[in-house]
Amino acid sequence: MRQTLRRLYALLPPGAQARIHGMRQELGQARIRKALAAVGAPDTATPDINHLLHHLRGQALRRLPKGAQHFVSVGCAGTWYFHWIEASYGRVARHTGVEFYSPQPSDLPDNARWIANTASDMRDIPDASADLLFSGQNLEHLWVEEIVGFLLESHRVLKDGGLLVVDSPNRLVTAKLGWSHPEHTIELTPEEMRELLMLAGFELEHQHGIWLSADPASGTVLPFEEMRTDGPWPLAKRASTAYQELDASFIWWMQARKSNRTPQAAALRRRVADIFVLAWPERINRLKTLIGHETEHQGRLWLDSGGRDGVLAFGPYMPLPAGSYAVSFSLRFTAGPVKPGFAGVCDIVAGDDCRLLARRELRMADAPLGQEYQVRLEFQLQDSMTFGVQFRVIATAGIRLVAEKAVKLEQGPPGGWQQPAVA
Secondary structure, three states, X not given: OHXXXXXXXXXXXXXXXXXXXXXXXHHHHHHHHHHHHXXXXXXXOOOOHHHHHHHHHHHHHHOXXXXXXXXXXXXXXXXXXXXXXXXXXXXXXXXXXXXXXXXXXXXXXXXXXXXXXXXXXXXXXXXXXXXXXXXXXXXXXXXXXXXHHHHHHHXXXXXXXXXXXXXXXXXXXXXXXXXXXXXXXXXXXHHHHHHHHHHOOEEEEEEEEEEEOEOOOOOOEOOOOOOOOOOOOXXXXXXXXXXXXXHHEEEEEEEEEEOOOOOXXXXXXXXXXXXXXXHHHHHHOOOXXXXXXXXXXXXXXXXXXXXXXXXXXXXXXXXXXXXXXXXXXXXXXXXXXXXXXXXXXXXXXXXOOOEXXXXXEEEHHHOOOOOOEEEEEEEXXXXXXXXXXXXXXXXXXXXXXXXXXXXXXXXXXXXXXXXXXXO
């Protein structure tokens, strides 16, 4: 029956096909909106995963213990954030927002105070003055010293028994998905966060997951943005099952009480540094492909262009602080006619506009057919932080280019490289 319908569809004129396609899209979105309503999400014309995650996080805020008189939000992005907290948690007598990178809004609620501090330096908030401190989707933007500073500062500003609430993407999932955000350093695993909370002088009180992203039984990854209304993992089931399946969820949510234990600052700093050493290489190598297929060679993963034209490897779409860097790509030209001249490109770009930082043209004369060779690009970043840095390999039609699905990133000398690597 389905094959017959497909044949009939193929015989329709393009205009009729387009109308049917539009009707199917509208029906699919209506089903998704119905599924969102089943988990209590408000209606929206264009439902997407970000809308759903924001709603599920708001539900978690509603479940927090009530009664806080002084609520601190670390990483508040604007007036809307204060309204979201009030709508989810409830109104509080004092709401302090800590935000360094966005300008202070002119229309703050009458119970709100805006402090232009970083997460790791809340000096304008007095000791033991807050009942509840919430840092939502903020930890994954921080570097080693900033994570340490945030946890120590949270312990300082909270009253004895005060509640620290943190949620963040889960590296156990983001690594499997190869998921990247242009402003994220690394994501922490639930186990790592539990350890850091203990070292910072907190006692874990509650934890749960948000948005199931792997089958708990098989470990099979579920498509991150897929909001199905049928199949083994429909939207409502993924949302509800995640609560108990923390390690298989895209976001972990944790609530911890300030204890009377003194934070172990030195041990905390060492542990965060160790986690970065472990997680940084994986973060660097979240590479994807538009045209290639994965192959294994000598125990390593490679992306094979198959002679197609386009982007063979790109990623990890990540931030880097100011400094000098070098990226090394491992490449091979495999079976196919040896062609003179241009055979592809390796480059480094940054930002949504793909600003060029370094570039090297590839030629088949660079290495014998089938032999692995290295391309090293050096570049410098002047801004205090550059977001969305990508390392790319671009292939040319008719030439079979193979690139390892991994790169090596080195930090250069403080004075920078002698020559820019743009050619």
